[in-house]
Amino acid sequence: MLQFTLGITIYVRVIKKEENMYDVLNMALTAGIIMLRNGSETYRVHNIIHQILFAKKIKEESIDILVVGTGIIVTIVPDDDSPPITMNKSVDKRVNNLQKISQVASLAKRFSNREISVTQAMKKLKIIDDAISYNLLVRTLAICLGTASFSIAFGGSLSDGFFTFLATIVPAFFINYAKKNDFPFFLSNMVAGALVALFALVFLTAHLVMSVNNIIASVIIILTPGVVAVTAIRDMVNGDFITGASRGIDALIQAASLALGVGALFSLWFTIFGGIIWMG
Incomplete structure (x- = not known):
């Protein structure tokens, strides 16, 4: 017992x-x-x-x-x-x-x-x-303010900053909405890049801005996956080459999709309306 x-x-x-x-x-x-x-x-x-x-x-x-x-x-x-x-x-x-x-x-x-x-x-x-840090409206507003600040920092006027703010509203909202609803990141980034180029070309055609260069550069720099790229480098520096390489490719694809969207919209615009766009 x-x-x-x-x-x-x-x-x-x-x-x-x-x-x-x-x-x-x-x-x-x-x-x-x-x-x-x-x-x-x-x-x-x-x-x-x-x-x-x-x-x-x-x-x-x-x-x-x-x-x-x-x-x-x-x-x-x-x-x-x-x-x-x-x-x-x-x-x-x-x-x-x-x-x-x-x-x-x-x-x-x-x-x-x-x-x-x-x-x-x-x-x-x-x-x-x-926990949800910030709602969709706050995140969109933050991105818009960031792009407007970059526009002025890149040598643009207050007017350029204002129209950059307007050009960012729809792309920023779409990016945040796409992430929330699990859209493929390649497709969402490409559409966001195309929307940025579209608004920039519309503002240029309406003679509201002098060039599209400032607007596109200011918006793209916010949407570019810089944190992912830095994390990839830090992983590789610490010897984790598998994760670092995969994250690096992820960042590269995201940046390429943004550029592809901008380029595709420019090509479509030239095909439909023709003309030469001043980028300076």
Whole structure:
């Protein structure tokens, strides 16, 4: 009877230990996926997962982490004879939200300092993941103000800045709407580039601006995926060539689609209306 009772007690403790390890691993992967989905570098995701697992006294030699641009795989080998625990999560879509990356990093630090439990951390991660930073109108307005500022910085007048602001409204709204509804990024960027060129040519034809060069350059520089390109370089510098190369190609395709949209609209305009456009 005593042996039976001890056997049941030991079995329950092992199961409880595995469940605790499973919860920690699930929380670590959730934090990593939120960071990866919002544009974080892979090495930073790797460090955050390590930081969370180390907080629960899991030895470094017991942890095996694989982070790529589309997902995370983590395996923990327990100290006893228990089977390894492996979990993986994939990224369905990616955006650039540095605020969420910072919030997850801050939460991981609090967890490492034992200020919050696994359950509390999971609740906070869900809040971070579900949060909407700014609505569609605010994002569109921010892009328009940015392009107007670039127009003036590039040597344009206040009038050029105003018409650049107007030329950005529809493309910016379309880009944000396309991201929200999971449109193919190549198609959405190409249409946005075409819309920019269209409004610039219309303003030039109506003699509202002196050239289309300032408008197009100011809008394109905002829509160009600079954060993605920088993240790709940082990944490659840190030795993650697979993710860095894939992100670099992603940035290149996005920039090429913008240029393709502008060029296609110019070609169509010349075919229909003819004439020479002053670009200077």
